[in-house]
Amino acid sequence: MSYPGYPPTGYPPFPGYPPAGQESSFPSPGQYPYPSGFPPMGGGAYPPATSGGYPGAGGYPAPGGYPAPGGYPGAPQPGGAPAYPGSGFPGGQMPSQYSGGQVPYPSQINTESFSSCPAFSPVSLDYSNEPSAMTQGTQGTVQPAANFDALRDAEILRKAMKGFGTDEQAIVDVVSNRSNDQRQQIKAAFKTMYGKDLIKDLKSELSGNMEELILALFMPSTYYDAWSLRKAMQGAGTQECVLIEILCTRTNQEIREIVRCYQSEFGRDLEKDIRSDTSGHFERLLVSMCQGNRDENQSVNHQMAQEDAQRLYQAGEGRLGTDESCFNMVLATRSFPQLKAMMEAYSRMANRDLLSSVSREFSGYVESGLKAILQCALNRPAFFAERLYYSMKGAGTDDSTLVRIVVTRSEIDLVQIKQMFTQMYQKTLSTMIASDTSGDYRKLLLAIVGQ
CATH class of the missing domain: 1.10.220.10 (Annexin)
Known part of the structure; x- marks a missing residue:
């Protein structure tokens, strides 16, 4: 399945992004290349090192300019994700209305796999000058009906399907x-x-x-x-x-x-x-x-955010090759507010946003998955x-x-x-x-x- 219309001519400006004082370090919205399909194009640096708005290869701080992992006071040492308690499931059992291992309906859904899906954008969606959905509360467009009567609604649906034609x-x-x-x-x-x-x-x-x-x-x-x-x-x-x-x-x-x-x-x-x-x-x-x-503590530990930003830099931009397990550990265990704080610390430290670094270090579906987590941390x-x-x-x-x-x-x-x-x-x-x-x-x- 192909998606005509790529690449977009450019993304709309995002209020509050990039961080104040760092505008010159980021390309303008129209300079972000957008992959032609899902997964994103692999191979080579992405975005290219020659893209307008990015400094040349020598323009970034040398890896040695940052302290080694653990160089920060109290920095965590490599060793994998923290242990978590047992994952007993809350609540009761779902009503077993459907039996068998096969999905019973709808019968006409296309079962073919997508050969390509729209890739998740490399553009950061950080509306840092606006209250996020997390702070202002979320809201659905569908609310429970007042004076609800299940018997009356069942009768309405029965009449709508009875006889010739359907209402x-x-x-x-x-x-x-x-x-x-x-x-x-x-x-x-x-x-x-x-x-x-x-x-x-x-x-x-x-x-x-x-x-x-x-x-x-x-x-x-x-x-x-x-x-x-x-x-x-x-x-x-x-x-x-x-x-x-x-x-x-x-x-x-x-x-x-x-x-x-x-x-x-x-x-x-x-x-x-x-x-x-x-x-x-x-x-x-x-x-x-x-x-x-995932940790769901909504308070942010800024020391940990700085340490995690350092760990991810050393696992990616600051070394030859990529330590994928380090990215997996941080992005799979930290709370979404913690991840957002870590991304802000990373931008200050590396002079590059973490989404761009993930695009440079990963490709394919793992790149899309990691960026989906980061984008949800910024603005779900x-x-x-x-x-x-x-x-x-x-x-x-x-x-x-x-x-x-x-x-x-x-x-x-x-x-x-x-x-x-x-x-x-x-x-x-x-x-x-x-x-x-x-x-x-x-x-x-x-x-x-x-x-």
């Missing part, structure tokens, strides 16, 4: 204005009232993208993530961009529940499937992610806004990515994602969805996203 608008009105938990209650009420499975009835009435979107909305959120991961690794090929999008962005609790659900619903071990479908440093990064053991809504933009940019639409992000973020931070989308691309998410989709599929997407 798609009635389905849109109900589904887009109920939370995921409320949709599960509607599904149970439907079976109680009519002795029929709502999902099977919907499948018989709908098709294509509308079917995929409706069924995604009716899946329990944890099940949908587990289902998406299973689908990404099922059959020939692997959809690596899906693995990155889910495993590198979810919280510890979400990941542990996904792992448990994956086992209980599909009878498979997620870590084993990852090991059999990926390899090398990308495999190790995803295995680290699916442990769900902006990361998803970029994914949405490139799912629709150019000829054709990556509907599976569009559906997955809209559905999974609709009750979490889709309001902030919309704000970042407008700021980054000077157009609203609703406008782009309206121009890239059609029919009832468009109506339902717009109802969820909001104007």
Whole structure:
């Protein structure tokens, strides 16, 4: 699958970036080369050493100009990630509504692996002059309906599908204005009232993208993530961009529940499937992610941030070759606020942002995975806004990515994602969805996203 329209003519300016006083050390937005596909182009320095705005090879501080690892007072010594306590899963078991190891629906989702996906941008999305979503709170576009009545909604859906034709608008009105938990209650009420499975009835009435979107909305959120991961690794090929999008962005609790659900619903071990479908440093990064053991302490240790920045410099820019395990250890274990502080320390120390260093030191899917983690540390809504933009940019639409992000973020931070989308691309998410989709599929997407 190709994505016409690359490379972009340039990225919009990002307020507060680069840090004040360092403007001359960074290329202008239009000077960032953008890879033609996913994974990013390998080989050679990226961006090239000759790119405008970068100093020549001799312009960077010599590796010897920095203290060796451990040179800072109290600096941690190499030795791997810290030990974590056992990862017992919280909560009860997911309801086992679906049986067997195969993903049961939707039947018409393309099972072929993506030959290329839009790469994650090398541009830092640090809106340091603005309150982040973490500090101002996140908000979904879908809220639980007041005066909710599952029996009444089940009756509305039954009437919408009864007889000749389907009243798609009635389905849109109900589904887009109920939370995921409320949709599960509607599904149970439907079976109680009519002795029929709502999902099977919907499948018989709908098709294509509308079917995929409706069924995604009716899946329990944890099940949908587990289902998406299973689908990404099922059959020939692997959809690596899906693995990155889910495993590198979810919280510890979400990941542990996904792992448990994956086992209980599909009878498979997620870590084993990852090991059999990926390899090398990308495999190790995803295995680290699916442990769900990232530090979630929201306070920042600035001494540790400085030490980690030094460690990563010595593991990459400051040596011949790359110590990939050091990058894996820091990015897999530190909290997102801690990672953001470490990136700021790295920029001050190395006169280069860490995202650019990762692009120079890594390639392929491991590069994309590491940058996804860093971008989430900087601005998670902006990361998803970029994914949405490139799912629709150019000829054709990556509907599976569009559906997955809209559905999974609709009750979490889709309001902030919309704000970042407008700021980054000077157009609203609703406008782009309206121009890239059609029919009832468009109506339902717009109802969820909001104007």
